[in-house]
Amino acid sequence: GSMAGFDLLAAEQVISLKKQFPNIQLISVAPYSVHFFSREKCWTPEWIHRAREVFQQHDFGISLSEYYRLGIYYERNRVLVDHSSELICYHDGGKGGTENTVQYARSRMHNIHNLCP
Template identity: 30%
Template sequence: MMKEIDVKHACSFTGHRPERLNQYSEKEVVNWLDQQIDAAVENGYTDFISGMQRGVDIWAAEIVLKKKKEHENIRLFAACAFPGMERQWESSWIERYNDIFKLADDHVFVRNNPGRAAFYARNEWMVDHSSRVIAVYTGAPGGTLDTIKYAEANGRDVIQICKKG
């Protein structure tokens, strides 16, 4: 059984995969995420939920794991769309995923079967279990935009990096 998430003090992440972040460098995104996670901790957030996807989710989870060394009260939850969602990735991403998965305070597989619906269900699950969403959004349609819209429609605090230009 999964550990109880303190929804009022929980923050989730949404964002694009690395190949869709054409207007931002990885360094820019990681620095921005680091600042937002610090701000969330200062605002009393203790539970962080990563969707465990390549890019923003993995980077955010890695930052939270580093912050856990300074802040013993923060926890990381891995919200995976389905078992094995990482199997088709490059080996370096699979390794990072596995390292995070082992170090997370708990994890959940939102669906049992692969498919687009599993990712949308995972995104909604993360929003439903948090009061703030930290978003890296470039203006492109897709799951990140849908997650932001779902979060806003459900009264969540959405912090997002703004599209350049």
């Protein structure tokens, strides 16, 4: 997902496992260009730096749009589910993007691994 929080923490873990598991790949699907994250008020300088580091070390990455636009997160989540067979998430039961993604993955019969206790 390439967003601040769980997405980037998970990506950093994949990067840290590359020496131990050389065949593991990190594929990043960002909703919009990482260069524009700094314009979002919710992104701290630390998260902007971490996002850029992940984008420099991933095996393949795309941005669905150059800029933020309405519906881009929904589109990104569908791309992630449509190109996977399992979902690893941290869903605390709240409503929003993660909930919608979990429901969509269920409708696609994906195995779902929720890391939230």
